[in-house]
Amino acid sequence: xxxxxxxxxxxxxxxxxxxxxxxxxxxxxxxxxxxxxxxxxxxxxxxxxxxxxxxxxxxxxxxxxxxxxxxxxxxxxxxxxxxxxxxxxxxxxxxxxxxxxxxxxxxxxxxxxxxxx
Amino acid sequence: xxxxxxxxxxxxxxxxxxxxxxxxxxxxxxxxxxxxxxxxxxxxxxxxxxxxxxxxxxxxxxxxxxxxxxxxxxxxxxxxxxxxxxxxxxxxxxxxxxxxxxxxxxxxxxxxxxxxxxxxxxxxxxxxxxxxxxxxxxxxxxxxxxxx
Numbered sequence: 001x002x003x004x005x006x007x008x009x010x011x012x013x014x015x016x017x018x019x020x021x022x023x024x025x026x027x028x029x030x031x032x033x034x035x036x037x038x039x040x041x042x043x044x045x046x047x048x049x050x051x052x053x054x055x056x057x058x059x060x061x062x063x064x065x066x067x068x069x070x071x072x073x074x075x076x077x078x079x080x081x082x083x084x085x086x087x088x089x090x091x092x093x094x095x096x097x098x099x100x101x102x103x104x105x106x107x108x109x110x111x112x113x114x115x116x117x
Numbered sequence: 118x119x120x121x122x123x124x125x126x127x128x129x130x131x132x133x134x135x136x137x138x139x140x141x142x143x144x145x146x147x148x149x150x151x152x153x154x155x156x157x158x159x160x161x162x163x164x165x166x167x168x169x170x171x172x173x174x175x176x177x178x179x180x181x182x183x184x185x186x187x188x189x190x191x192x193x194x195x196x197x198x199x200x201x202x203x204x205x206x207x208x209x210x211x212x213x214x215x216x217x218x219x220x221x222x223x224x225x226x227x228x229x230x231x232x233x234x235x236x237x238x239x240x241x242x243x244x245x246x247x248x249x250x251x252x253x254x255x256x257x258x259x260x261x262x263x264x265x
Contacts, residue, residue: 006157007150010209014149015142017204022138028207029240032216035208036248044255057156060175061182062149062208063244069175070252078260086260090252096176097183097210098245101217104187105237109221112191 002056009055013062032063039067044075069093141203148198148205156182156209179210186211190218216240 017035020026026034042048048068052059059065070090077089091098120128156178163169163177186209189195195215199206206212217237224236238245 002161003154003157007154010153010156011146011150011205014205014208015146017208018142018145019138021204022141028212028216029243031204031207032213032240032244033247036244037251040248040251040255044259055153057160057178058150058153060178061153061156061210063210063213064208066179066210066213066244067248067251070248071255074252074256075259078256078263083260086253086256089256090249094248097179100180100183101187101214101241102237104184105214105217105221105241106234108187108191108218109225109233109237112193112218112222114222114225115193115196 005055006058009051009058010062013064035063036067039064040071043068043071066094066097144201145203145205148202149208152209152211182210183214186214187218190215191222213241213244
């Protein structure tokens with residue numbers, strides 16, 4: 001059942017983004033930025049965790065989940081380290097994804113040549 | 118004949134063909150859902166087969182998806198899919214990896230520093246700027262509320 005939940009929730013999140021692209025002419029970059037910020041806000045209010053519990057990767061794989069990770073991380077950071085946690089919490093929680101993006105992005109960009117359009 | 122900017126936009130809007138929105142949305146739903154289902158597969162694999170802790174699964178899945186997104190962008194398969202899938206390939210974290218690799222590959226010829234490395238962040242940069250900044254603002258508010 002977890003697979004079905006992941007499929008339809010993840011699909012709905014992407015479908016919402018597609019409606020925004022088609023109806024508001026938002027650029028892909030703006031969609032990504034808005035969805036991350038939305039994830040931080042939803043995560044900080046504790047509204048995203050129930051969705052993540054229900055849908056698993058359907059909620060964590062979309063970029064909103066990245067925002068949720070940042071928000072949860074900052075609250076955990078504050079609980080553990082106090083004021084310093086405001087600055088370290090978000091980035092620490094998201095460190096794996098960020099570092100992997102930079103590393104694999106770099107490696108793949110070196111290995112592969114851009115295709116002629 | 119003179120148009121104001123708004124009149125011109127309305128005119129262009131009227132003349133440009135309606136994109137079949139329901140079809141775009143359906144494809145975005147199916148492809149986005151499929152990518153998340155793959156992510157779920159890795160999640161189950163890391164939890165049940167590899168035996169990672171829940172905390173580590175939550176880090177391992179994004180890393181895996183970012184790797185795959187970057188690889189399939191390099192192979193020119195992701196962009197082919199993205200042409201049809203729109204937000205279905207954009208919104209999953211694989212789309213974030215795609216947004217890093219595509220410009221980095223393209224601008225490689227302009228050098229290793231200001232070409233490849235700088236252009237990696239054309240779209241990823243703004244995502245990190247707004248993501249991390251909003252998390253810091255949320256943290257400040259949360260911290261102050263706790264102190265009051």
